[in-house]
Amino acid sequence: MGNYLYKIAYHLACGNEDKFNYFFDRQVKMFGPLTGADLEYITTTRDAIMLDWGNEMKEFNAHIG
Secondary structure (H helix, E strand, O other), X not given: OOOOHHHHHHHHHXXXXXXXXXXXXXXXXXXXXXXXXXXXXXHHHHHXXXXXXXXXXXXXXXXXX
C-alpha cells in the first residue's frame, strides 16, 4: 500500500498522539477521507501490533524470572 495506514496504526498503538495526527492528516491530504476499510485495517493492525508486543514481553519476562 502506498499510504500511511500502517504508520497511523503503529503510532496509535504507541500512544504517540502527535505522530498519529501527523500521519492521519497526511493520509487524508494524499488519499482523501478514510473509508470503513481503512479504519478496519488501522484497528486490526493496531491490535496485531499490541498482541505482538504483549507476547514479546511475556517471552522476555519468562527468560528473566
